[in-house]
Amino acid sequence: MELKQISNHIYKLTVETNVGIPIIINTWYIVNDDNVYIVDSGMNSYSKTQIKAALFLGTPQALFLTHGHGDHINGAKEIAESLNIPIYAHENELPYINGELPYPNKQVVERTNVAYKVQPIHQSLDVPFTFYLTPGHAPGHVVYHHDGDDVLICGDLFISSTTALHPPIYKFTYNMSQNIKSGTIIDDIQPYLISTSHGEDIVYAEELYQIYTFKYGEAE
Template identity: 35%
Template sequence: MNVTRVSEHIWSVHTWLVFPITVWLVKEEDGVTLVDAGIPKMAKGINNAIRSLGIGPLKRIVLTHGHSDHVGAVKRLLQEWPGVPVYAHRLEIPFATGEAPYPGRRKAAQYLPGGLPRPLPEGAGGRLEPIGGLNPYWTPGHAPGHVVYHHVQDDVLLAGDLFNAKRGRLRFPLFTFDKAQTLESSLIVRELKPAHMEVCHGGPVRRPADRLDDYLRAHARHAGAGAQA
């Protein structure tokens, strides 16, 4: 398990399973927020990193979405840190807990126990409230309740599967059902203009807003193509 310092308050923990898988530890005043939970074998590396960095305890787990490669270590982490709340977007929870099949899939699959994930707090008009040092933004497309997290103080965007990345370039995320909506959601990068972006599958991207026009041009065929694209 590799641990890399991303910024003053953020470390990435990453491993490899056919493709790279990354989760993030965010140092808060009261302990640590874990963004995403990778695959089951990452639990040990995540725990070791929290302990060796001396930034614990684990206070909360926040998910970008509920796909199996983003929630895998939740169960083992909760054995170590009982009662730690797990948050996801309200719209993602039924798919992650197996109440409904993800769009485009025939069968429902339970990736998290029913009743475990709590909805991310929402304010007026459904706007997501800050959680720890992170501002969450709803970015549907890759998954119905996909969320990215902006660490304002460090100006880092933790983008989950909104993009993949390779050699600092933006790539279209794999296993994406609604491609047009994913492109629309990618505009969040233009709005926030983060100095640094991290994705779950691929390396970091500096100044992703500068890369967005090329990305949109390369994938323009998906724009407005609807759910079946």
């Protein structure tokens, strides 16, 4: 488990865990003066660590989700209730978070423990970052761009190494073709740094997305 500062205003918590397979899960803290905004909750098994990290960095204000899959939302209830902060996600994701519908490639609804406790994110919120809808992995998947630090928090839009981008796990992605098309956001924004939920941070380069689509663009 490691808490690392990746830019002037952003810290990343990396946890090695097991969700059927061993993986790393990254979550983030965006710090603006004394205000702290958490991006993704990770698993409930280390929610107390999330809470301690947020309080160490300042005064937590809200929890923002990239999407509603378990490894991104599982700890949301304890974090939000302990810190008395709201939870936000894209409105397209709320039917799945609320258990009203199963994800498009699933037969069973998610049991998130925060049903009807998540608010729709909107651009009028007074926060130091912007969100962009990037569907494909999940219908309401979003990425967050910190304009000042020029960091793009990508959730499961990609899995990344320090030199290349790869698609998320097919089993948990309802429309891989759409997900790959959503990846054009990195060329639209051209951030300095790309940070993903299950990979290493990677510095943006013009050829990154070209190589990615060359390798994976025909995937369905």
